[in-house]
Amino acid sequence: MRNAEIARVFSEIGALLEIKGEDRFKVRAYERVAETVANLGQDVSDLREAGELQSIPGVGKSTAAKIEELLDTGKCTHHQELLSQIPPTVFEMLRVPGVGPKTVKVLIDREGIATVEELESAARAGRLRDLPGMGEKTEQEILRGIAHLREYSKRTNLGVAWAAAEGIMGQLRGDAPVDQMEAAGSLRRMKETIGDIDILITSEQPEAVMDRFVGLDLVAEVVARGPTKSSILTDAGVQADLRVVPPESFGAALQYFTGSKQHNVKLRDLAVRSKIKLNEYGVFRVKGGKDVRMGGRVEEEMYAALGLPMMPPELREDQGEIEVAREGRLPDLIELSDIRGDLQMHSNWSDGKDDIEGLARAAKALGYRYIAITDHSPSQTVAGGLVVEQLHRRRKDIAAARKAVPGIAVLDATEVDIKRDGRLDYPDEVLAELDFVVASVHSGWKMEREAMTARIIKAMENPWVDCIGHPTGRLIGQREPYELDMEAVLAAAARLGVAMEINAYPDRLDLKDAHARRAKELGVKLLINTDAHGADQLALMRFGVATARRGWIEAGEVLNTLPLSHLRRRLRRARSQQRRRRKRSTS
Ligand SMILES: [Zn+2]
Known part of the structure; x- marks a missing residue:
């Protein structure tokens, strides 16, 4: 039994306990173990051999016993008992965006609803609106969530599929007799979600490659095994097909x-x-x-x-x-090697895990010439947003990083929150001191389309805002984009000279491909940023570049392909144009 499966059992126990209305701390303890085990660098079974299960953070005596039981028998009695009290179909319900264990408890207790189908028909019949904590709006949200779930349930996010494909191909390249090998399908087209991973190879010993393929560590299940085609399910839940084809x-x-x-x-x-x-x-x-x-x-x-x-x-x-x-007019698409810097990342001053110097070193190793440290602003309390005084104190760390890592510019920057009324979370005089300002929406998503559009355009009219971060707020497969008149926002971006971000984080890819293409048509400049919360995530840039390529974007349309001096000039020019505009409109 691998870590991922053990983690799944613990997270199910947590959810089942919460549905039963058990103590919040108990629930949280199981969730924590699930998270820790899922992200553990070592195999749990190795730790058990070494008698070190309790060295895993959050694992005490009774949890260790449950892990041992799982490793020995493949099952856990406590988990099985809970499953006998609550129908397992509720896990499907929990995957509906906006439906958590508390809601599920109400649904089961009051209406006997235990499947997504029952939930859907109850919402359609208007039977949910009078339940505690719900209303007509909740019913609509649940119906939208179900539609969303159906659309995504058979697909995997690009980042997850990419990692699985890299894992498979890396191992085959290392120790199987493959000649040519390439991933095809929607993964090669870098779509934001992927169905199956399709890998094609040529080989003089196809049987040996198939043996190796179905025996890989990450195989959770062998779906089919044939002489020229095999299919597996990886432990990340993605299906991968391997086909052998003749070289010609x-x-x-x-x-x-x-x-x-x-x-x-x-x-x-x-x-x-x-x-x-x-x-x-x-x-x-x-x-x-x-x-x-x-x-x-x-x-x-x-x-x-x-x-x-x-x-x-x-x-x-x-x-x-x-x-x-x-017509011979294919665009000359941007490439990863065109990128010269990354203008959104978070240090350990807010919710990132690495210090500024570490980020600078990692970025320099990628060949970048500049980065912007964009820690959060004060209203992001959970993300450790910086009050003005901290923002000022951060400067000595930035100065130290500049000294310690020569050859890369470290911009003093922020990801400032756009408040509900479109004002920003720092006063203008504080923003004016910064080298770079990206403004983003992080709360109050449920606004009407017109209000949200006005909110974002108002933020763009602030002369110190250089870029709008993750402009639609979506989280692929988890959260719908907020209501927004993208056409109006892009037109404003073109008029005001504010860049729009393609956030490269694979759960976001925001702007998405189609919006990027429209931005290009309207003459809007783009920035492709990782939004890294650790140095290891700077490598996510490839997903942002791929999204830009899917939007037909060329290097000249992306500001972080510019040399630093040109980038600075551009930012300065846009800011002073905006200030002149503001003066004119107020005088
Ligand atoms: Zn953000």
């Missing part, structure tokens, strides 16, 4: 399995008109009733046969890319 078809298969379906349909239509056949085995000219091979070993040959340039995978969504490619 590798490019064709890669093209075919990368998709998207709509992109491929359009390509095949194009092929038919030129009497060409395109499939997962290759590209063929039809001559006298016979197929004559034109290519398929590499992907470029598939496109070249149709007179097209190689198509970046992120563009293959049938959003006009084939038409544009035929």
Whole structure:
């Protein structure tokens, strides 16, 4: 039994106890163990061998006994007992955004609702609005949450799928006889959520590769095992398929399995008109009733046969890319290596885990020339937001980091909260002292569309605001974006010279691809930032760059591809334009 499964059992015990109305501290204790075990760097079974289970933070005698029982029998009596009292279908209900254990308890006790289907029909029938703590609005939220859950339940967030694919391919590359290997599908197109991971390989010993694949550490279940195709379920809950293809078809298969379906349909239509056949085995000219091979070993040959340039995978969504490619006008998409700095990260002055110097070192190691330390502002009390006096005291740490890590500029910056009325969480004179200001919404999400739009535009009108952070507030698969007139916000950004962020954090990817593309059309400048809360998260930049690529973005449209001096000039110019504008409007 692996850590992830043990963690799941403990988190279920916590939820079941909470539904039963047990003591909050007891519940929290189980949740804590679940979190700790899930993030443990060592295998729990190794710690047990060494007799060190109780060295895990939060694990006492009785928890250690439960872990041992799980390791020995695969089950835990306490967990089983709770499951016999509460139907296990409630876990599905808990996955509905906005439905927590407290709500579930009310639903079971008052209405006998124990499944998502029952919950849905009760909400539709208006039977929830009179329950304690609920109302008509809650019913609507629950219905939206259920729709959301259905949309996402079969998909995995990009970051999770990426890590699983890297794990699989890294191990196969290390010790299996693979020649070529590439992940295809929506993962290669870097979609924000992924269905299955599709890996293609060529090998002279496919049997040996299959053996290694189904025997990998991260395999939770072998779904199918065949000579040229196998499927597994990883411990992160993602399905991964491995296919062996002949070398002469590798490019064709890669093209075919990368998709998207709509992109491929359009390509095949194009092929038919030129009497060409395109499939997962290759590209063929039809001559006298016979197929004559034109290519398929590499992907470029598939496109070249149709007179097209190689198509970046992120563009293959049938959003006009084939038409544009035929005219030779494909965009020159931004690349990770174009990025020269990262302008949103949190140090241990607020809710980050590393100090400023550590962040600077890590960023320098990535080849960056500048970073901005954007700790939270005071109203983010849970995230350790800095009061003005702390913000000032932080300067000596910034100065020390500049000295200790030469060759990278450390900008004195903030992620300032946008209050409900659009005012900011620091006074103007404090913002004016800072090198860089990103303004974000972190609370009061449930506003009407017009009010939220006005709130954000008002923040953008503050002359010291350089950028709007994670502009829609969504958390993929967990929280819907707030209501917002994005068109109006982007138009304001263009008018006021305020940059919009593509937050690279894989749960956010905000702006998303389509919004980024619209921003480009309106002439809005973008920033791609990681929002890292630790030095290790600076590497998340690739997901932001991928989102920008999916939005057809070129390097010239992204401010953090600029050298520092140009970036500073741009920020200064936008700020002084804004100040002039403000003077005009108040005089
Ligand atoms: Zn934020």
